[in-house]
Amino acid sequence: MIYLDNSATTKPHPDVLQSFQAVSTSFFANPSSIHQLGGQTEKLLLKSKEQAAALLQVRNDEIIFTSGGTEGNNIAIKGIALQHQGRGKHIITTEIEHPSVYEACKSLETLGFKVTYLPVNEHGVVSVKEVERAIQQDTILISIMYVNNEIGSIQPIEEIGELAKKHPKLFFHVDYVQGLGKVPLTLENSGIDLCTMSGHKIHGLKGTGLLYCRNGVKLFPLFHGGDQEHKIRSGTENLAGAVSLVKALRLIKEREAKGSKELAYLHHYLREELLAIDGVSINTPEQSAPHIMNFSIPGLKPEVMIHTLGKQGIFISTKSACSSKDLDESRIIRACGFPADRSKSALRVSLSYDNTLEEIKLFISKLKEALTQLKEVME
Amino acid sequence: MEYDHILIRYGELALKGKNRKKFVDKLQQNIQHKLTDFPDVKVKRTQGRMFILLNGQAPEPIMDKVKNIFGIHSLSLAIKVENELETIKEAALFALTNAEKINTFKVTVKRINKGFPVRSQELTQMLGGHLLSNTETFTVDVHQPDIEVKVEIRQEATYITSSVVRGAGGLPVGTSDKTLLLLSGGIDSPVAGYLAMKRGVQIEAIHFESPPFTSERAKQKVIDLAEKLTKFGPSIKIHIVPFTKLQQRIFQETPDGYGMTVMRRMMLRISERVCQKENILSMTTGENLGQVASQTMTSMNTINEVTNYPIIRPLITMDKDEIINISHAIDTFDISIRPYEDCCTIFVPKAPKTKPKKDRVNYFESKFDYEPLIQEALEGIEVIRVSDQNKAEDAFEGLF
Numbered sequence: 178m179i180y181l182d183n184s185a186t187t188k189p190h191p192d193v194l195q196s197f198q199a200v201s202t203s204f205f206a207n208p209s210s211i212h213q214l215g216g217q218t219e220k221l222l223l224k225s226k227e228q229a230a231a232l233l234q235v236r237n238d239e240i241i242f243t244s245g246g247t248e249g250n251n252i253a254i255k256g257i258a259l260q261h262q263g264r265g266k267h268i269i270t271t272e273i274e275h276p277s278v279y280e281a282c283k284s285l286e287t288l289g290f291k292v293t294y295l296p297v298n299e300h301g302v303v304s305v306k307e308v309e310r311a312i313q314q315d316t317i318l319i320s321i322m323y324v325n326n327e328i329g330s331i332q333p334i335e336e337i338g339e340l341a342k343k344h345p346k347l348f349f350h351v352d353y354v355q356g357l358g359k360v361p362l363t364l365e366n367s368g369i370d371l372c373t374m375s376g377h378k379i380h381g382l383k384g385t386g387l388l389y390c391r392n393g394v395k396l397f398p399l400f401h402g403g404d405q406e407h408k409i410r411s412g413t414e415n416l417a418g419a420v421s422l423v424k425a426l427r428l429i430k431e432r433e434a435k436g437s438k439e440l441a442y443l444h445h446y447l448r449e450e451l452l453a454i455d456g457v458s459i460n461t462p463e464q465s466a467p468h469i470m471n472f473s474i475p476g477l478k479p480e481v482m483i484h485t486l487g488k489q490g491i492f493i494s495t496k497s498a499c500s501s502k503d504l505d506e507s508r509i510i511r512a513c514g515f516p517a518d519r520s521k522s523a524l525r526v527s528l529s530y531d532n533t534l535e536e537i538k539l540f541i542s543k544l545k546e547a548l549t550q551l552k553e554v555m556e
Numbered sequence: 557m558e559y560d561h562i563l564i565r566y567g568e569l570a571l572k573g574k575n576r577k578k579f580v581d582k583l584q585q586n587i588q589h590k591l592t593d594f595p596d597v598k599v600k601r602t603q604g605r606m607f608i609l610l611n612g613q614a615p616e617p618i619m620d621k622v623k624n625i626f627g628i629h630s631l632s633l634a635i636k637v638e639n640e641l642e643t644i645k646e647a648a649l650f651a652l653t654n655a656e657k658i659n660t661f662k663v664t665v666k667r668i669n670k671g672f673p674v675r676s677q678e679l680t681q682m683l684g685g686h687l688l689s690n691t692e693t694f695t696v697d698v699h700q701p702d703i704e705v706k707v708e709i710r711q712e713a714t715y716i717t718s719s720v721v722r723g724a725g726g727l728p729v730g731t732s733d734k735t736l737l738l739l740s741g742g743i744d745s746p747v748a749g750y751l752a753m754k755r756g757v758q759i760e761a762i763h764f765e766s767p768p769f770t771s772e773r774a775k776q777k778v779i780d781l782a783e784k785l786t787k788f789g790p791s792i793k794i795h796i797v798p799f800t801k802l803q804q805r806i807f808q809e810t811p812d813g814y815g816m817t818v819m820r821r822m823m824l825r826i827s828e829r830v831c832q833k834e835n836i837l838s839m840t841t842g843e844n845l846g847q848v849a850s851q852t853m854t855s856m857n858t859i860n861e862v863t864n865y866p867i868i869r870p871l872i873t874m875d876k877d878e879i880i881n882i883s884h885a886i887d888t889f890d891i892s893i894r895p896y897e898d899c900c901t902i903f904v905p906k907a908p909k910t911k912p913k914k915d916r917v918n919y920f921e922s923k924f925d926y927e928p929l930i931q932e933a934l935e936g937i938e939v940i941r942v943s944d945q946n947k948a949e950d951a952f953e954g955l956f
Contacts, residue, residue: 196955203951213772220776221952228956238890420955427956 179491179536183378184326184355184469184527189425190380196424197382200417207413209403218416225416228423229387232430235364236392241406242419245386246354247277249373250320252388252409253350254281256396257318257371258290264346265315266290271303271332272512273325278352279508282320300462301330301513308337316347324356327509327525328461329469331360338368348394354378358429359440360466370394374426376418380529381425385418436530441467443528443537450541456548460510460523468528471510475518477551482524485547491540494525557650559615559633562622563717564606566629580606583627583728589790590621590944607634619721624787626754627731628723632706635716639672644679644707644714645686651705651718652687652694660697661687666708683707727756729789735840735868736831737761738823739794741777741898744842744871746785746888747879751870752840753789760836761792762827764799764899774896783942784888791943795830798936799899802929807903809924815905817912818921820850820859822930828863829934840868844879849908858912 180188200221206214208222223237230237243249258268270282272294282292293311297303303321312319319341323334334351341349350371353362358379364372371394376385390396390409402411444467451457451472460471474482479495486493510520526540566583584606588599596611597618608618615633623631635651637643652661663683665676674682684696687705708715737749739761749759763778775796782792802822807815827839843851850859860867871879883889 199955211771211773216771216773216776217951219773221955224952225956423956 179540181526181528181540182492182494183529185494186377187380187529189382190428192428193381193421193425197417197421200420204416208416222414222416222419225419225423229426232426233364233389235389239389239392241388241390241409242414243386243388243410244384245377246373246375249386249388250277250352251281252396252399253371253373254278254320255399257348258285259397260395261317265317267313267316268292269295269308269311269316269319271295271297271321273297273301273509274322275326275352278320297512299514301325301328303332305333305336305340309340312344318348318350320350322352323362324360324466325509326355327507328471329465330462331464331466334362342368356466358433359468364389376422376425379425379429381422382418385422387422432530440528440530443532443534444470447526447537454545458519460515470526471523473519473522475522477522479522479524481551482547486543489543491543495523557647559635560610561634561636562608562615562618563632563634564628566627579728579731582731586625586728587622590625591618594618623721624724626724626726626788627728629725630723631721632717632719636713639669639709639714641674645683647716648683648705648707649687649690651716653691655703655719658702660695660701661703661705662696662698662701663705669709669711672709726754729753729756730758732756734758734760734836735838736827736836737840738827739763739778739781740900741774743883743889743892744844744879746781746892747882748840748842748870749785750788750886752868758789759792760834761794762797762830763794764797764823766800766803766899766902769902770897770899774898777891777894777896779940779942780891781888783944784886786942786944791941794940794942796938796940797826797933799933802933803899803903805929810920812905813907813909814912814917814920816850816908817855817858817917821862824859824863826930826933828865831865838866838868842871843869844871845873849910852910854911858914858917861914
């Protein structure tokens with residue numbers, strides 16, 4: 178099997194599973210229980226925040242464990258909107274956000290919020306100047322992703338952070354789900370108030386994630402209840418999930434430190450090989466995250482290619498898995514200004530540090546083979 | 557080019573005359589101890605200076621650890637280069653461009669090696685010119701520069717330092733004997749312990765627990781607090797005294813209002829015995845004048861009657877907000893406010909006496925023979941040692 182759909186989800190690391198099982202077996206008590214078993218699990222919870230905070234170089238109390246990216250994005254966006262609506266009802270985001278940001282913003286529009294969806298250029302990048310121009314008196318939130326999940330473009334988060342610092346009345350949220358472990362991001366002093374991360378994109382488990390919430394930022398909670406996680410996310414803590422997430426985070430940081438050159442090489446190789454194939458157009462910009470390569474084969478229905486390769490044990494995807502079932506065109510590639518034949522025929526290869534050059538070579542040769550066969554059929 | 561060592565300056569230590577060697581030895585030992593997690597890093601002394609040789613280790617984590625060690629006035633990252641003009645220029649430029657948040661600089665040159673061909677003043681100008689022509693945003697300010705690029709040409713090599721980071725000050729822990737810190741779990745006592753450590757005192761802690769009226773978590777809180785304090789010194793021994801029986805008896809035998817006073821006196825009696833056994837010469841408390849009933853002048857006078865040991869009260873005249881500021885700075889505040897009952901918050905009389913009379917207290921105490929209960933408490937002491945090394949508890953090992 179050659180798995181090249183790592184932006185949809187990754188295979189859990191065995192050590193992560195082991196941590197999950199160990200915690201579930203030995204530390205199952207509710208951290209809110211006052212007996213000593215509860216004391217122990219509470220301690221483990223604090224410890225996992227301490228470790229996560231150290232890995233991300235933030236304060237312990239800035240970590241909120243969540244169930245993943247969709248929840249993190251919703252808590253951040255709706256939490257800011259509902260808490261600070263008295264101050265203003267304007268939100269700025271982009272046209273290329275993940276559905277959990279995009280749809281959350283759409284839903285707020287039905288509650289009377291105004292949302293500006295900024296366009297991107299042909300490289301899938303938003304302009305800092307346009308962000309600045311979009312800021313109004315009543316803007317309370319800017320929500321922009323770091324790495325786009327379909328084409329891997331990188332947004333100028335550092336500059337937008339500096340811009341956000343100059344507007345103390347608004348909050349800045351970054352969806353970092355696709356960038357984590359691949360494209361480094363500094364949180365401290367960055368102007369970022371909220372930052373979403375997910376476990377299952379970094380060889381952690383589904384249902385785990387965390388939201389960085391800068392000290393002092395107030396959110397209206399989406400879940401009310403027992404006041405866990407600084408009252409932002411009530412509900413008995415998923416301690417085994419949290420510990421396993423911290424483990425996944427540590428492991429991916431190690432892989433990132435050691436393997437980023439190799440990954441960049443694979444990515445480069447993939448681009449060169451794809452460029453050389455007749456009829457293939459690349460949608461991923463030159464400056465991109467090192468693990469996503471999006472390309473189109475205009476005239477070919479992408480799912481035909483997915484199935485052809487799938488039969489041979491090679492797994493890639495059409496646009497993002499989260500919206501793949503909707504077989505229409507890609508909103509993201511359309512937003513980059515590409516014509517419909519490109520946006521309706523996009524395929525995505527997404528790598529992990531586990532992929533090898535041999536795998537990529539095999540993928541390329543199988544892709545070429547498939548293309549030749551399919552072309553015969555098509556003509 | 558990269559920073560290869562850290563220069564350590566010890567201000568106050570210089571004043572200590574004959575004892576100086578003892579203080580410096582202790583400081584070196586404390587630094588070495590704090591850096592055991594970094595086996596490649598070495599602490600060296602030459603000609604009245606102390607250096608940490610990084611041997612390839614990144615300087616930031618080392619600086620973070622070392623800046624909490626008492627007895628250090630300030631620290632600077634430094635580069636050692638050969639006595640060669642072009643290399644010196646390059647190193648000076650590195651030192652300037654690697655400093656953060658600065659606009660102005662000044663260069664100072666010390667030429668101890670008179671064999672070096674360029675004279676100090678000439679070299680100062682030469683380096684200043686080199687820095688200006690190779691950077692854009694910096695300007696020279698010889699009076700109040702944001703940073704001073706110091707170049708010291710010695711026989712064996714040239715040393716270049718720039719940013720000065722303030723150290724923790726104080727005296728090396730372990731140079732002023734030991735004290736027994738009465739650690740309740742509140743905001744004040746860990747701050748008192750920290751301040752005692754700052755003057756070179758090594759601490760052991762004593763905690764009174766009254767299960768089942770106090771919980772496992774109140775005890776854990778004290779362990780966590782002590783662990784925070786180990787950041788500033790060596791490992792800490794905590795004596796946990798089972799206090800339930802004695803405490804219950806005190807409140808049964810003593811008329812309401814005086815129970816708290818008797819309880820405090822018992823705590824001091826037990827603490828004194830622990831001091832005797834452990835060869836500790838004083839006690840330290842977080843008492844703060846007027847804060848609560850037991851901390852009025854009359855109360856302290858009456859409670860203090862039971863011991864001749866010096867009691868160090870670093871917080872005695874502080875305001876509460878000053879204490880809270882320190883507790884934030886040393887990272888104990890969030891632990892201190894965990895809401896668990898401790899032995900001082902249970903059985904509290906509705907109206908504790910703020911002016912307890914000595915003769916009355918002595919009379920009440922004479923009505924019951926507490927000695928066997930004191931003995932029992934002493935015998936039941938559990939000793940826990942905490943340190944800031946190998947922090948991951950065995951039970952949690954491998955999970956992260």
